[in-house]
Amino acid sequence: MTSNPTTTPVTFDGCLGWLHQPASSQAKIGAVLCSPFGYEALCAYRGWRELADSLAAGAGIPALRFDYPGTGDSKGNQEDPQIFRAWIDSIKAAAAYLRATTGVERLIFCGVRLGATLAAIAAEEMGGVDTLVMIAPVITGKRYVRELAMQHKSWLSTADGLRVAHSNDDGPAVGAYGFQLFPDTLEQLTAVDLEKQAGHVARRLLLHDTFDNAHTNRLLESYRRQGVEADLQIFPEYDKLLVDSWYSQPPREAFNTVLTWLGWPPGTQAQPAPDTVAPAAGARIDFAAGYETPVVFGGARYVGVFCRPRRPLQGAPAVLFVNTGGVHRIGEGRVAVLMARRLAAQGIASLRMDLGGLGDSQRRDDSLTLGAVYARHGVTDAKVGVDWLLKAGHPKVVMFGVCSGAYVSIHTALAHPGVVGCMSVNMPFFIWRRSLMRPGARSVESSLVYWRAIRDLRKWTRLLTGQVNGMAIFLELARRRCARVLARASGPFERCIGFATSTGAIRRIMTGLEHKGVQTSLIYGSLDAGLEELTIHFGPNGSELGVLTNVTTKVLERVDHALFSRSAREAVINQFEQFLHERILDTEEVSELCAAVLRTSSP
Secondary structure (H helix, E strand, O other), rough: OOHHHHOEEEEEEEEEEEEEEEEHHHHOOEEEOOOOOOOHHHHHHHHHHHHHHHHHHOOOOEEEEOOOOOOOOOOOOOOOHOOOOOOHHHHHHHHHHHHHHOOOOOOEEEEHHHHHHHHHHHHHHHHOOOOEEOOOOEEHHHHHHHHHHHHHHHHHHHHHOOOOOOOOOOOOEEEEEEEEOHHHHHHHHHHHHHHOOOOOOOEEEEEEOOOOOOOHHHHHHHHHHOOOEEEEEOOOHHHHHHOOOOOOOOOOOHHHHHHHHOOOOOOOOOOOOOOEEOOOOOOOOEEEEEEEEEEEEEOEEEEEEEEEEEOOOOOOOOOEEEOOOOOOOHHHHHHHHHHHHHHOOOOOOOOEOOOOOOOOOOOOOOOOOOOHHHHHHHHHHHHHHHHHHHHHOOOOOOEEOOOHHHHHHHHHHHHOOOEEEEEEOOOOOOOOHHHHHHHOOOOOOHHHHHHHHHHHHHHHHHOOOOOOOOOHHHHHHHHHHHHHHHHHHHHHHHHHHOOOHHHHHHHHHHHHHHHOOOOEEEEEOOOHHHHHHHHHOHHHHHHHHHHHHOOEEEOOOOOOOOEEEEEHOOOOOHHHHHHHHHHHHOOHHHHHHHHHHHHHHHO
């Protein structure tokens, strides 16, 4: 029995959640944490976990955070009908689960952005909620939908978005950065106006917002008229939370004021890190082709979600998905979840794991940076995931990763004897370049993007008016040209004097995979900056790798870097399935078994 606070993965009503419990407590009140929607949920994930830890360790009250239906690791898809209603009902289910599991009598609902709105609706419908904390709430659904549409339009104007600007693959949906709201959800959401519809949501309420504004003040007064004890606090610190997960920071000062307002001033001493506890034996989420179970492994340092097919394909490998950047195990646009469940329909098992310091896995220390996660520990962590799959009875493992996850996948495939295949998508570099991941680092575009910009009059206007740093672009293009020249000369240079070069080290990575017999697929979007690295070291689009038997490269049109586009995700998933069947599942017996599974599996 642990003497520290604990965190346990749990499942209820098709939802995956995390129950944070104090080491010992007779608290009669517990908290349900309602996350934001879509990309904001990815950004806020680390901070949301830290708030739950603070509630359990600092305030001594149990807290439950969870994924709504069709989001995160929970059952369903974002396009499912009546998903908005399912989100509200899932909050009520979470409250019932928390009460049944911990015995708390009173409830705190705490939500951020759309989660705050959903929490308010659920609290009013179910009644009896003691306290409601609304952080930067979505007050009107119409304004929120317009905001998502503007975010998507802004992204489409970037070089990354231009790759898919002509793909109308979401139809009537509205959303941004890989997450969409579909027609019936839009209809229900646009009807929401908390200011006009404010009811008696709780005994007391705290509104936390990023700046003082008329909408928030009117909402506050609306709740007060309903007899709610309502307070307002302004904290611009939330701007640090709702940014890309590479750079997102928990707003500790703002969260501390929430704890103080709740009546539990945060202690001055550091609280012990919670112990991660294995889930109950019955914890699982069922879907048509299989079921998923949360897993804790590696001495309770790592967590993941193990996806099992109902009809396993004999002799098939298991697939290991690793994190993309700072995003937890579901991947950008939830791509890892979509892939895992599609593979299950073909009899293939998979593990979505969080590397150390990411998602829900244990942190090595508070100061651990993402650069350290990938440069120093990523491959070591991923090897633990491979070991877990092998011990679970799978004869071999195939790696899959996007961006930084592609880097980890390639190096894990080279380092672990149990890995027989690897697909790397939009890998930015073969050897870690930490400088690109520092806050404020300038994003690097494909040279093709820059050359196309020369023909665009608007780009020249921005250049001549000083809106674009022309010298920086010139120096970057010059650096790339020099890198290509040096890479061409490095081979003879190494052979003549035996001096190691970075190009030589990169070439040894690929020849190492070849000699090890690892089936390796390098996939890039047509304008991805990672193609620069490939071209520098292996010729245009990796043409020089054609002499290798086990390594292939492919460039896909309209595939953005992070797979925000639905069409990009679909193209990559199709490529991975093709890769598995042609390069890994290549025996006649396995192919026949796979065909039989596909014929009888539910879609």
